[in-house]
Amino acid sequence: MKLLGEKLAQCWLNKSLLNLDIFNKKDIPSTRKEAYQAQNFFYRKIKKKTLGWKIGAVAREVQKTEGYDGPVIGKIFANTFLKKNTKIIFNNIPYSYLECEYALLFKKNTEIKKDMIKNLDDIRLFTAIDITSTRYEQKSKGRLSRIVQMYLGIADHGNGGRIIIGDEINDWRQKKLNEVKIRLNINGKISDPFFTGKKRIHPIKSLKVFVNEFKGQNLKIRKNDYLLCGSLIQPYKIKKNDMIKIQYDDLSEFKIKII
Numbered sequence: 001m002k003l004l005g006e007k008l009a010q011c012w013l014n015k016s017l018l019n020l021d022i023f024n025k026k027d028i029p030s031t032r033k034e035a036y037q038a039q040n041f042f043y044r045k046i047k048k049k050t051l052g053w054k055i056g057a058v059a060r061e062v063q064k065t066e067g068y069d070g071p072v073i074g075k076i077f078a079n080t081f082l083k084k085n086t087k088i089i090f091n092n093i094p095y096s097y098l099e100c101e102y103a104l105l106f107k108k109n110t111e112i113k114k115d116m117i118k119n120l121d122d123i124r125l126f127t128a129i130d131i132t133s134t135r136y137e138q139k140s141k142g143r144l145s146r147i148v149q150m151y152l153g154i155a156d157h158g159n160g161g162r163i164i165i166g167d168e169i170n171d172w173r174q175k176k177l178n179e180v181k182i183r184l185n186i187n188g189k190i191s192d193p194f195f196t197g198k199k200r201i202h203p204i205k206s207l208k209v210f211v212n213e214f215k216g217q218n219l220k221i222r223k224n225d226y227l228l229c230g231s232l233i234q235p236y237k238i239k240k241n242d243m244i245k246i247q248y249d250d251l252s253e254f255k256i257k258i259i
Helices: 002-014 032-046 060-066 114-118 138-142 146-155 203-214
Strands: 050-056 072-077 085-088 097-106 123-132 162-168 182-186 189-191 226-228 243-248 252-258
Touching: 002 032, 002 146, 032 146, 050 123, 050 203, 072 146, 097 203, 097 243, 114 203, 123 226, 123 252, 138 146, 162 226, 162 252, 203 226
Parallel strands: 050 226, 085 252
Antiparallel strands: 050 072, 097 123, 097 226, 123 162, 182 189, 182 243, 243 252
16 A cells, blocks of 8 residues: 555645556555555655544445445645635646535544544534545546545545635534535526535534544544534536635635636
8 A cells, every 4th residue: 555655645746647557456445444554655755734634425325325335534734725715726636526514623632532522612613615636547546446436535635635714603513504505606606505414414423423433543633633524515526717606604605716
């Protein structure tokens, strides 16, 4: 897994794409354990400051639809955070999708274990946008099974791209967060693509899934780290020259121009 992790890091640093056809089968992760091994080699090679984690495919309904065996998790880099009203260069975010999310912010260092769920007084909540991306050549990745593609996503730091943190949601534990409506205005066309029912995941549920993935591994969330909690919408495939406006009811608004 070392070869994959280090090649991915090189591709992110020099903005190139990785053709998976160059790898032997043994170099491609076939289990979650191997996916995280490759991810850790990626972090060691790239040497960038992180500010928390992102978790995707949290809902079992989504996992079932996509053919996954669990969530997709990776760290988020400090240099990928953007402002609420921003411009993004299309070539810097290859094969990108936009996801509307919630982000938990931790007010103190906390070990990742079950009783994290009991200390919600030390956690704040924000609206957030996660723009996923990848450095794999899509044709070479598409030849592989869906579950192996998921493992490759984990290896690629959870398909990380750009992060935008929105406004804080005060008294968030008292709000009906799963009922918040999200409206996307893409180039003047407005849609309501937000998940409902079992696909709509509450941030506390995302935290539980995150803890379950890493409990017992002596890992910590640091003070002022974020946890992005997974998409609340059907991810939108970004195109060059898109003008995107996003409204979370009366909670927050984002404006993104893709150039």
